[in-house]
Amino acid sequence: MGGGSYIWKAWRLKKMSSRQIKVYKDLMGENEVWAEKIRALCAKTNTVMLNIIGSPGCGKTALLEKMAQQNKKNITFAVLEGDVETTHDAERLDTHNIIVSQLLSGGSCHLEAKLVYHALADLELDKIDLVFVENVGNLVCPAEFDIGERAKIAVLSITEGEDKPVKYPLLFSEAKAVVLSKIDLLPHLSFDIESCVSYIKQVNPDVPIFQLSAQSGKGMEEWNEWIRKNIEGN
Ligand code: MG
16 A cells, blocks of 8 residues: 555545544744744844854853953843753853843743743843843754744854754754854864864855854954944844
8 A cells, every 4th residue: 555545545534534633733823923022122122132052062151151251341231041940051141240031941942932022021121232042952943943033043062063054954054153162172173174164054155153162262252243243233
């Protein structure tokens, strides 16, 4: 029996059945509504919100810590810190005197717009230039959910495989910038930067790529400059 027959039988069964079937469709629809509310709130308060996405341990929080240290005088920024459990990352950021709230996804692999909206609405957005959302560590799910952000930023550390951009193409194709982090470790690894860059360009030919280390500070200047330009262009 071929696949076609199987589908035909399934169709006949559905046609002949008198049972009611519950269909749960358009769950993303509610997320879209909240994402729109976030866009409206950001537009009203002149706030830029960036959605940082990368694997657990790729250096998302470390990047934000370094930015907090380096941009104290010229940018007022807040972080909405997404994790499945614990407030560890929010506590790390709090020591740098930046405005931070912890969003717990409660087991979910991504943040949804409704939760982000409520945390965002509680901030004094008139006094904030930039809000970073550090999404739950994951290369797949967060890329699928619109949280009303200005841009998604993909973070990939060089301790991961150089072919991740083609293995997880949605994130890297949607990203408005890609950060290659932990670049200070390059002498100790067999990571092939050129091949990684060509994989990124394969899914997103024009995306800016920032090779940096939050540990040593290498490459941070170019990254901070790109961030500043994004705020100015608001
Ligand atoms: Mg983190």
